[in-house]
Amino acid sequence: MAHDCSSVHGVMGDSMAEFKRPGDDTAGSERVPSAPESTQGRLAQVEQQLRATSDILDVLTRGASGTASRDDVFGAIVENARRLLDADVAQIFLVQGDTYVLGRSSGLSPEYLDFAAQHPIARDRGTLVGRVTLDRAVQQIDDVLADPEYVRSDYQRLGGFRSIMGAPMIVGEQVVGSLNVWRNEVAPFDEGAKTLLTTFAGQAALAVRHVELVAALESRSAELARKVDQLEALAEVGQAISSTLVPDEVLRTIVSHAVELSGTDGGSLMEFDETTGLFGVRTVYGTSPDVVQALREARIHIDHTWVGRAARERTVLQIADLGAEPAPLDPHLDVLRTAGWRSLVAIPLMRLDRVVGALVVRRKTTGAFSAETCELLAAFASQSAVALTNARLYQQLEQQSVELADASRHKSEFLASMSHELRTPLNAVIGFSEVLLERMFGELNERQEDYLKDIHSAGRHLLALLADILDLSKIEAGRMELDVTTFPMDDVLVQALSLVRERAALHAIRLDLDAEPLGPVTADELRLKQVLLNLLSNAVKFTPDGGAVQVRAWRDGDELNVTVADTGMGIDPSDQERIFDSFQQGERTASSVEGTGLGLTLSRRIIELHGGRLWLTSSPGQGSTFGVVVPQPDRSQAEERDVWAEGDDVDTGAAVVVIEDDPRSAELVGLHLRAAGLRAVVVRTGELGLELVRSQDPVAVVLDIHLPGMNGWEVLTELKADPATADVPVVIVSVEPERGRGFALGATEYLVKPVRGEHLLAAVTRLLPPTTDGLPEEQNGLSVVVVDDDPLALKLVRSTLEPLGWTVHTCTGGQQAADVVRSVSPSVVVMDLLMPQVDGFAVIDELRPERDSEGPPIVVLTAKSLTPQDRSRLEGRIAFVAEKSGLDLPRLARRLATVASAHRDRGGDGQS
Numbered sequence: 001m002a003h004d005c006s007s008v009h010g011v012m013g014d015s016m017a018e019f020k021r022p023g024d025d026t027a028g029s030e031r032v033p034s035a036p037e038s039t040q041g042r043l044a045q046v047e048q049q050l051r052a053t054s055d056i057l058d059v060l061t062r063g064a065s066g067t068a069s070r071d072d073v074f075g076a077i078v079e080n081a082r083r084l085l086d087a088d089v090a091q092i093f094l095v096q097g098d099t100y101v102l103g104r105s106s107g108l109s110p111e112y113l114d115f116a117a118q119h120p121i122a123r124d125r126g127t128l129v130g131r132v133t134l135d136r137a138v139q140q141i142d143d144v145l146a147d148p149e150y151v152r153s154d155y156q157r158l159g160g161f162r163s164i165m166g167a168p169m170i171v172g173e174q175v176v177g178s179l180n181v182w183r184n185e186v187a188p189f190d191e192g193a194k195t196l197l198t199t200f201a202g203q204a205a206l207a208v209r210h211v212e213l214v215a216a217l218e219s220r221s222a223e224l225a226r227k228v229d230q231l232e233a234l235a236e237v238g239q240a241i242s243s244t245l246v247p248d249e250v251l252r253t254i255v256s257h258a259v260e261l262s263g264t265d266g267g268s269l270m271e272f273d274e275t276t277g278l279f280g281v282r283t284v285y286g287t288s289p290d291v292v293q294a295l296r297e298a299r300i301h302i303d304h305t306w307v308g309r310a311a312r313e314r315t316v317l318q319i320a321d322l323g324a325e326p327a328p329l330d331p332h333l334d335v336l337r338t339a340g341w342r343s344l345v346a347i348p349l350m351r352l353d354r355v356v357g358a359l360v361v362r363r364k365t366t367g368a369f370s371a372e373t374c375e376l377l378a379a380f381a382s383q384s385a386v387a388l389t390n391a392r393l394y395q396q397l398e399q400q401s402v403e404l405a406d407a408s409r410h411k412s413e414f415l416a417s418m419s420h421e422l423r424t425p426l427n428a429v430i431g432f433s434e435v436l437l438e439r440m441f442g443e444l445n446e447r448q449e450d451y452l453k454d455i456h457s458a459g460r461h462l463l464a465l466l467a468d469i470l471d472l473s474k475i476e477a478g479r480m481e482l483d484v485t486t487f488p489m490d491d492v493l494v495q496a497l498s499l500v501r502e503r504a505a506l507h508a509i510r511l512d513l514d515a516e517p518l519g520p521v522t523a524d525e526l527r528l529k530q531v532l533l534n535l536l537s538n539a540v541k542f543t544p545d546g547g548a549v550q551v552r553a554w555r556d557g558d559e560l561n562v563t564v565a566d567t568g569m570g571i572d573p574s575d576q577e578r579i580f581d582s583f584q585q586g587e588r589t590a591s592s593v594e595g596t597g598l599g600l601t602l603s604r605r606i607i608e609l610h611g612g613r614l615w616l617t618s619s620p621g622q623g624s625t626f627g628v629v630v631p632q633p634d635r636s637q638a639e640e641r642d643v644w645a646e647g648d649d650v651d652t653g654a655a656v657v658v659i660e661d662d663p664r665s666a667e668l669v670g671l672h673l674r675a676a677g678l679r680a681v682v683v684r685t686g687e688l689g690l691e692l693v694r695s696q697d698p699v700a701v702v703l704d705i706h707l708p709g710m711n712g713w714e715v716l717t718e719l720k721a722d723p724a725t726a727d728v729p730v731v732i733v734s735v736e737p738e739r740g741r742g743f744a745l746g747a748t749e750y751l752v753k754p755v756r757g758e759h760l761l762a763a764v765t766r767l768l769p770p771t772t773d774g775l776p777e778e779q780n781g782l783s784v785v786v787v788d789d790d791p792l793a794l795k796l797v798r799s800t801l802e803p804l805g806w807t808v809h810t811c812t813g814g815q816q817a818a819d820v821v822r823s824v825s826p827s828v829v830v831m832d833l834l835m836p837q838v839d840g841f842a843v844i845d846e847l848r849p850e851r852d853s854e855g856p857p858i859v860v861l862t863a864k865s866l867t868p869q870d871r872s873r874l875e876g877r878i879a880f881v882a883e884k885s886g887l888d889l890p891r892l893a894r895r896l897a898t899v900a901s902a903h904r905d906r907g908g909d910g911q912s
Helices: 002-015 035-064 070-084 110-118 128-135 153-159 191-243 247-262 289-297 306-313 331-338 371-437 446-476 489-506 525-541 599-609 663-675 686-696 712-721 739-745 757-767 791-804 817-824 840-847 868-874 889-905
Strands: 089-096 099-106 139-141 163-171 174-183 266-273 278-285 317-319 343-351 354-363 484-488 510-515 520-524 548-556 559-566 613-618 624-631 655-659 679-683 700-703 730-734 749-752 783-787 807-811 828-831 858-862 880-883
Touching: 070 089, 070 099, 070 174, 070 191, 099 110, 099 128, 099 174, 110 153, 128 139, 128 163, 128 174, 163 191, 174 191, 247 266, 247 278, 247 354, 247 371, 278 289, 278 306, 278 354, 289 331, 306 317, 306 331, 306 343, 306 354, 343 371, 354 371, 371 446, 371 791, 371 889, 484 489, 484 663, 489 510, 489 520, 489 525, 489 548, 489 663, 520 525, 520 663, 525 548, 525 559, 525 599, 525 624, 599 613, 599 624, 655 663, 655 686, 663 679, 663 757, 679 686, 686 700, 686 712, 700 712, 700 757, 712 730, 712 739, 730 757, 739 749, 749 757, 783 791, 783 817, 791 807, 791 889, 807 817, 817 840, 828 840, 828 889, 840 858, 840 868, 858 889, 880 889
Parallel strands: 510 548, 655 679, 655 700, 700 730, 730 749, 783 807, 783 828, 828 858, 858 880
Antiparallel strands: 089 099, 089 174, 139 163, 163 174, 266 278, 266 354, 317 343, 343 354, 484 520, 548 559, 559 624, 613 624
16 A cells, blocks of 8 residues: 555656646647646645545455455546546456456446447457557557557447557556556647556556455355354264264254255155165155155155166266156156255265165255255265164164064073073982981981982082073173172182092192181172182193192282182183183193083173183193182271071071180181071170170180180180089180190180181081070971972972971962961961962062061072062062072071071061
């Protein structure tokens, strides 16, 4: 802008002369004005030029801000150029290809404007504008009629111009046009006029540049806005695809955005079925329900329809006027034309070079779709193909999930039936063999005992095999629930080693245990023992004769760690993950074919259910090490144990006073005693122990020697010196191997730490009256009703309880169970759940319609795996649940007596 103003000022100060028309001076000579007149005239001219420049700059400024067009700027330039140069006409010609077109003018008649619009000027030297743009310089023709090279006499005749001058409009290095002025008389323009015209031409060129920039900016902004809208729509579609598993929502989002951004009125997304060759309308937008129904019913085949042609040719097709299409139309187009749709475009949906569907958008008006719209729809088509494929996969997955759930249900029903049909007789075999081995019905000769042991061992093996299969099924179905209790881990390790020690000895395999005192552990005792036994069995099985197996166990913060290392052949890296799969075995030795291949699979799943991990390190020829890590909860936040496990605590048994200052040892002893149905009363000092023995009248005392204050020897001496406590049996448990001293002071049993749980229980049990087997004396006269459809199970329970003084009533089905219970009024009811016609649940509902209903306690003895729904149904109505699998019959008898006695003490009838 400053440059333009300085140009004008230069014209004013140096080159500008007074503008005169021919004939103003007499005798062809110039009139010489006086000094005051010359100065005033020049000042007036300068003011006019400044006003003109200001007007043009103002229009340029408004043009840059978007409020004025190029014609406004050009109009200001030609008006001011015509006025200041004292011209009859001012014109702006713009270069357009090989011609010049009139861009703006001032002073021309309508006839001339029409003629110029119909007869463009060629780009040659036959016109002034041609010479100006070709030479890129200001030029003037003093009289066009006297110029032999001027060829557009038609323009001259219509316009009547004689003197004409033009200046080039240059943008950068390119000539974009010419600013011309003419006079209808022969009156050439002077040098000052040329300079001023050059200034105006530069301003016109600047206007062209501004307008082009503004137009380009507006175009780019509009394009950018459209792209942003498209990207936002595509992003929204992508988000919908990734954020929801409901395919119809994604497809509706795609179609609605495609319709809105393409400026159409409606659309549909079709899914292609390769088996039938038909397109099915999946999602519709902006369409009336009756038309949607007609589209869904139309037979849209890939070989006979317009949409099918787009899919076959893998290209975008459009119809600008559906009404002009020749008849007959295919079923799809016929429905749309009948409904008033007039133009449409179809984009095939491809996925991995396969047709998966088609996207169609349509309008109620005729007209072709732009390339930009087709490009946009193609972008939506790629998203649509992904979404449609996902929708199809989701639909297949849902169908397969339903089929899988149905298959899983049948599998569960089969396994439940197998559990009932196989585990029940197996338990009978095991139970009766145990009864016979315990000499309940007389002595056995050596051969009979061997045969019974074989029967018992084979039954246990079959039961374990069946249990593995059922456990794996539970885990795969997500229905295995852990029975988490707190138990002494040291005993579990010793017991697991004892079970494999005989087999190891047969092959001269050394078993080593390196374990710090672990104390109580919170986990599923049975499952953890199962894992350890599996790892130990595998280690012994795959270790050659004369090798070694080492077990290490320690606590690391809040984790229990156990490793089992062998000196076997090791495991190849390619097999180290495979052996954890079901029915897979490593190829370590020729003997590896034995077993089912389920042990490691179950072990890993069980440890993972505990929130832990089972790991393996091994190298061929270097042996293998399996490790187990089980997290341990904060003891202060340990959950209370519930009534569902068969080994739950009972606090109503006979009291045993435990005098032990070490909390961990005291807890272990208490766990062992409670497991036997006894009530452990723990104190830390000898003084308190003496007081409790005198006040509690316990059936036995478990006594440590190293105590604060009064030591164990002193406690034992006082107990035996006091007539009130002299007959109380005392079991000493100490690190001191002074059995002779203990027995001399009156101890009944003397055990040296560390003590195995079964040894402690055996020592205490031997102290109890033999007729009670550790049960309260009041068990005499107790009665039970056993409801089970399996005669073997009934016989097994009868053979266990009757020798202990129970009156046993049996019932083979649920139909008469409630009547039998009401008639005999037993001390306790033992109920199976899986029975034909009327199951155990129905009988319990009848006996216990409400949770606080009166009646004898109910104990569930079943092979059924209880679901959370089963447990909720039984909660508050039964005493406890015992599983038939691996049932400890003597322990069951003790628990039944405890429950029955507690019920009688609370005022239950309990008499048969």
